[in-house]
Amino acid sequence: MKKSKNIILTGATGGVGSEISKLLVDSGMNLLLVSRDEKKLKQLQEKLLKRRDGAFVKFIAIDFNNPEKVEESVDDMFKIFGGKIDVLINNAGIGYHSKITSVDLDELKEVFAINALSPIILTSKLFKHIAKSDFGHVINISSILGSRAMERTATYTASKHALSGFAKVLRIEGAKDKVRVTTIEPGAIETSFIKRTHDAETKKLFSKRKLIKIEPKVIAEWVLKVIKTDSSVCPEILQIMPQDQIV
Numbered sequence: 001m002k003k004s005k006n007i008i009l010t011g012a013t014g015g016v017g018s019e020i021s022k023l024l025v026d027s028g029m030n031l032l033l034v035s036r037d038e039k040k041l042k043q044l045q046e047k048l049l050k051r052r053d054g055a056f057v058k059f060i061a062i063d064f065n066n067p068e069k070v071e072e073s074v075d076d077m078f079k080i081f082g083g084k085i086d087v088l089i090n091n092a093g094i095g096y097h098s099k100i101t102s103v104d105l106d107e108l109k110e111v112f113a114i115n116a117l118s119p120i121i122l123t124s125k126l127f128k129h130i131a132k133s134d135f136g137h138v139i140n141i142s143s144i145l146g147s148r149a150m151e152r153t154a155t156y157t158a159s160k161h162a163l164s165g166f167a168k169v170l171r172i173e174g175a176k177d178k179v180r181v182t183t184i185e186p187g188a189i190e191t192s193f194i195k196r197t198h199d200a201e202t203k204k205l206f207s208k209r210k211l212i213k214i215e216p217k218v219i220a221e222w223v224l225k226v227i228k229t230d231s232s233v234c235p236e237i238l239q240i241m242p243q244d245q246i247v
């Protein structure tokens with residue numbers, strides 16, 4: 001029997017998020033899209049609703065740079081899904097890349113708020129609902145820099161290590177409630193992600209790399225595969241790299 005799951009997806013409007021949202025809707029899942037920009041969310045919702053008759057797609061705009069607001073939004077998320085939440089996909093993330101000597105405090109705080117504090121508080125507050133599901137699952141889109149390192153990515157790497165560390169504890173504490181925890185750690189993906197970096201030297205260096213980046217759809221396919229894996233099995237850490245990227 002086909003079971004529809006209620007899924008919260010953050011960073012839904014981005015390169016990876018929008019591909020995940022399409023595959024999930026096509027697979028019959030019910031979706032709550034979360035991002036910052038209401039206009040982009042509405043546009044994505046309209047596109048998704050056209051993909052499948054009877055699709056359930058709602059959205060909520062929240063600024064993850066404000067973890068207090070993220071915490072406050074949990075009741076709304078709960079109500080939108082009528083109290084049943086099966087899967088949380090923590091996908092929202094940003095990076096400002098530069099050398100360690102150029103770390104800017106405001107950017108450091110923003111990167112940690114969006115990549116670590118907000119997903120951690122969101123997961124923590126949603127946990128008791130997810131634990132009631134027969135398919136409870138938290139999926140974090142971290143980064144290969146959640147376990148390895150690369151020059152000029154210090155704040156991003158530190159924030160993704162924080163998220164990956166949280167996931168390890170969550171998997172231990174969540175096991176008795178049968179909540180699965182999967183951390184996906186991709187290498188370079190073909191999205192607009194790098195555009196945020198404004199350090200000219202770093203931007204030039206990174207854009208000169210001759211990598212064949214991963215298509216966002218490939219990451220989305222792995223997310224769907226992980227969700228569909230039998231609930232007695234937990235893919236814990238998936239590192240998905242461009243064949244020629246050495247980190």
Ligand SMILES: NC(=O)c1ccc[n+]([C@@H]2O[C@H](COP(=O)([O-])OP(=O)(O)OC[C@H]3O[C@@H](n4cnc5c(N)ncnc54)[C@H](OP(=O)(O)O)[C@@H]3O)[C@@H](O)[C@H]2O)c1
Nearest residue numbers: 011013014015016035036037063064092093188189191193
């Ligand atoms: N691209 C890569 O090379 C790469 C590699 C490894 C891992 N990742 C990870 O993959 C995930 C998705 O990245 P992507 O490549 O799809 O990036 P992207 O295209 O830049 O999308 C980022 C998403 O995060 C949301 N977001 C940004 N700031 C936000 C805020 N303050 N509050 C709420 N939402 C916010 C954006 O929403 P708005 O449009 O509303 O701002 C957008 O939906 C991230 O966690 C990233 O770290 C990316």
